[in-house]
Amino acid sequence: MENKKILLGLTTTRNSDWRGKVEEAKRYNISELSLFLTGLNPNERQEIYQLLENSPVTSIPHVHLRSDMEIGELEYLTNRFRTQAFNIHSRYSTYPSIKDYSNFMSRIYVENASVAPTAEELADYGGLCVDFSHLEAARAHQFKGYEDFWPLLDQYPIGCCHLSPFPKANTSFEAFMASDWHWVDSLNDFDYVTKYLDYLPELISLEVANPFEEQLLIKENLNKVINKLV
Secondary structure, X not given: OOOOEEEOEEOOOOOOOHHHHHHHHHHOOOOEOEEEOOOOOHHHHHHHHHHHHOOOOOEOOEEEXXXXXXXXXXXXXXXXXXXOEEEEEOOOOOOOOOOOOHHHHHHXXXXXXXXXXXXXXXXXXXXXXXXXXXXXXXXXXXXXXHOOOXXXXXXXXXXXXXXXXXXXXXXXXXXXHHOOOOOOOOHHHHHHHHHHHHHOOOEEEEXXXXXXXXXXXXXXXXXXXXXXXO
């Protein structure tokens, strides 16, 4: 069986230096990564596209869409960086997609966040993008909004996923979701992943704000757990 692909994550949330990460990509000659565009407005997205054009990055298999993205951006990412899978939040979430992506629906996967997608919604898309830290937080804190979501893991394709740390100190699902859970303090923050090995898809994206230098160590450790690489 072919190894699952663990992608470094170029995130754009408040603690992620996305411009600095592009410079890191040059320093470490990183040619492939995942891209999380949720923190960037249209002008900033044009800037990051230009920065990536002038970097070693040639492949971005998975992109987290922002709700205001135009279909032309999906076409650009597909043609320029060979993007295979996109993900969005549920239409019932705080930031639902507001654009028509009809030509891309089979390649768009819906993420479970504070609001979990429904079977009715998933029928319109390619399947699930499972955020496993959200899933573990819902399980650990017995979050009531996920009762109907668990069976969907076996019923719909999981086309891509997010792996973020799960710090055990959080006292509630709401507190976890409200915190900045994308920073890794310890490799032990990924111990929970062993519970979900059977659900991991071929594309695994690290949704962490840490610099690539640290993400490379995280990836090496996860490869040992997920792909049994020593």
